[in-house]
Amino acid sequence: MTLLIILMTLALVQIWGSGWPLHRDRWFDRWSARVEKAPQLQGQDGLLLGLSILPPVLAAALAMAFVESSAGGLGVLLLGIPLLLYCLGRGNFNDILSTYLRSWYRGDLKGAAEAARPLLREIHEGAGEGARLHEQVFRGAAYCAFERLFAVLFWFILLGIPGALLFRLSALYAERARGTEREISAARWLWLLEWVPVRVMGLSFAIVGNFAGCYRAWRQCLMCRERDTAQVLEAYLEGALGGINANECRFSDDISQVQRQSGAEIEGLQALLSRSLLLWITVLALTVLFT
Numbered sequence: 001m002t003l004l005i006i007l008m009t010l011a012l013v014q015i016w017g018s019g020w021p022l023h024r025d026r027w028f029d030r031w032s033a034r035v036e037k038a039p040q041l042q043g044q045d046g047l048l049l050g051l052s053i054l055p056p057v058l059a060a061a062l063a064m065a066f067v068e069s070s071a072g073g074l075g076v077l078l079l080g081i082p083l084l085l086y087c088l089g090r091g092n093f094n095d096i097l098s099t100y101l102r103s104w105y106r107g108d109l110k111g112a113a114e115a116a117r118p119l120l121r122e123i124h125e126g127a128g129e130g131a132r133l134h135e136q137v138f139r140g141a142a143y144c145a146f147e148r149l150f151a152v153l154f155w156f157i158l159l160g161i162p163g164a165l166l167f168r169l170s171a172l173y174a175e176r177a178r179g180t181e182r183e184i185s186a187a188r189w190l191w192l193l194e195w196v197p198v199r200v201m202g203l204s205f206a207i208v209g210n211f212a213g214c215y216r217a218w219r220q221c222l223m224c225r226e227r228d229t230a231q232v233l234e235a236y237l238e239g240a241l242g243g244i245n246a247n248e249c250r251f252s253d254d255i256s257q258v259q260r261q262s263g264a265e266i267e268g269l270q271a272l273l274s275r276s277l278l279l280w281i282t283v284l285a286l287t288v289l290f291t
Helices: 002-016 026-036 045-087 093-105 109-115 117-122 131-159 161-177 183-208 211-221 229-240 257-289
Strands: none
Touching: 002 045, 002 131, 002 257, 026 045, 026 161, 045 131, 045 161, 045 183, 093 109, 093 117, 093 131, 093 257, 109 117, 109 131, 117 131, 131 161, 131 183, 131 229, 131 257, 161 183, 183 211, 183 229, 183 257, 211 229, 229 257
16 A cells, blocks of 8 residues: 555656645644744743644544544545645755756856755755855755655655654754754754665665765765765765766757756756666565565
């Protein structure tokens, strides 16, 4: 059932570009605001975090258990797909990158920075210029893909819908807590949730990319506590994408070498993410088949 829910969810994402029809977060904002107003919780960042996230997760777990007992596998499927769609990241990732690349190849740095704004927001950085912008977009795109899909799938495979919802609500809470006293505790909790799946993703990159370079980076970052998730992903990708030759890509003659190489890195990132997703689905399918 897990595999079927994932496949049907990804099919809907291909149709819609994202899970935007179900991405309605105002209920969580209202719930979090209500929890924050409780006078006995003032200054208790950990309790605020737990009481904001855990009750909806528990409600989802109870709902899934009730549907399974009353409607069987069909009920799990019908409820699991919309819930998993809700847990996926916000925005159309492929459209963002496509718009960015079109502006980048035209030399329109202002347009490229504007197109990449959602990616830069994920890594909490403002747009730079030229090579600096490309570095930020590369890191932001890697983290955005991880946060919006791979981390959600990891926790869904491990803990079902409650696990996927736990991660999504934790990410939403960290986003809302930015710039407040709760920012440190929220960011730390999200980092803990990302710690295992980002290293699993690093192994995926090694298998579908440059194994030697990525595995070297994976070992260096394995027990690292100082880098955030975006920096760890960037290290993995630099190893996995080693050897990209921009001259082998098809560009017009008026594109500079820097633009060629930078564009090739982003397109290589997209291809690597697609192969990694295929690897995850294949491994899950084999696990289902032989168990």
